[in-house]
Amino acid sequence: MTLLISTTPALARDIDGKAISAQVLDEVREEVLNLARQHIYPALAVLLVGDDPASEVYVRNKLLRAKDVGIRSLEYRLAENASQHQVLELIAQLNADVTVNGILVQLPLPGRIDEAAVIHAIDPIKDVDGFHRENVGGLVQGMEVLTPCTPSGCMRLLQETCGDVSGLHAVVIGRSNIVGKPMATLLLQAHCSVSVVHSRSVDAPALCRLADIVVAAVGRPGLIDASWLKPGAVVIDVGINRITDESGSHLVGDVDYASARTVASAITPVPGGVGPMTIAYLLKNTLIASQMQHEAQVHEHTSASHLMVS
Template sequence: MNSPTQLARDIDGKAIAAQVLSEVAADVRELALQQVTPTLAVLLVGEDPASQVYVRNKILRAKEAGIRSLEQCLPATTSQAQLLAVIAELNANPEVNGILVQLPVPAHIDEGAVIQAIDPAKDIDGFHRQNVGGLVLGQDVLTPCTPSGCMRLLHDTCGDLSGKHAVVIGRSNIVGKPMATLLLQANCSVTVVHSRSIDAAALCRLADIVVAAVGRPQMIDASWLKPGAVVIDVGINRIDTEQGSRLVGDVDYASARTVASAITPVPGGVGPMTIAFLLKNTVTATRRQLLRAAELATTHTSPQEA
């Protein structure tokens, strides 16, 4: 355990996200030399306040990086067929490089059907089964943004991750499973802890790296951690206190930082990285589409040009 004056250092997600966004902006300027502007289409169905905030933040960050955004706000009464028709139009539009449907969608719409309707080449969330399968197989695909952001935080904090034991708490399709896969690709030994795990805390105490993505406020405290562990807290939970509501993670920050060597705060840790990697995926998708178009143009050379 750290001494009272030796608490874990904060992993500054805002600062590292700013670095990623600077890299994205440089890539956008390079594409501009080819007279190409990466374009992101954002679909928001309904008027969920949290989703509206997320969309505004994504569009603002996109504009700052030089990415063009096309926002469509559809009423909550939009049918699944209508939403799928909009997605089909965006899939077919060569000027649209990335498509983001802000989740959750209204209950009458099948979220899975929406995700699978997006062209995998434009699926900047990395949720399409083709991208998920490609990730597991080690292929170069668009990868879910939050796990990708977590990996950047870990590499910046720890350097080479080879041989480290990582515990991922949570097995969701959006964070837990892809996070475990990315850690495996970085040559970590990986344990996934979930609601059916026996003595989850004991398993967690073996970890050099802990990634908490379980959705339960302040569940993981100092007793779960090995001294010197690096903690990535993906959770964002709103709790009520005598002073009013506030955001906390899945990790009890005050307790955990007495044992850990480094930890992400909530807010200000993982959250900014998710948006940064969303835009990074948009640039990646743009470049791959340009390459694919060039390959098709070469393949379909007319007889007069041959």
């Protein structure tokens, strides 16, 4: 009897962001129904300046998912030549509108508009992107704040894939304010040992080979291949890069998927991995913002009643 032994290495399993995001959306949908029984109706305002095709697709997808889970959505469009004053004026109106719980400004904005000024004009309790300086600072201090959607989605993927990640070594590749820095903070809060690799790091591949978890967010297609990975590592690929080759135009991540999956134990595909989680956590943030605002209103009303009694 001849025993046949396969020499083909086991390939990493895909982390299904579509399926896990559907779970998150189901959770949001159920909580929206619970809030409706209390006559609380979460609402998300989305502001788009100009007519960038990619931004229009992103906004359309966000509005569709909001409708799917029962969140009321409001779309505001300003012309490409809208002034910064017009954008800030609209944000001020939305801040003052108690029926609006979340405000999202679709980025990028036209170059003449100061993105930081716009982001920081949003009331922090309505900042569902989690980019306001108060939310960023609160996150670092471990406070209950609105957290950037993509890193939050990545953490859910890791929880579903790894379970308890405490004690694991995580390497975050990239140090952007939107993904890299908040991702490192969330991993620290989950009790990982965290390294951040960036353009000035010496021998970045060697640092990554120490990692149980690798989160890639640098915007460079196919940068990370099998040589960067420790056998059995879990890889979260945040990159979304459009490239054109002999097979046409398509999306790829920051990780060389075909190479990396020969070494990793689990990996997010692009598309279908992190992307769906970002929208799911935008809506989860809208839900959280609605709850926070309701609690603040109740507290304010209770305090006012006590003052009247006294």
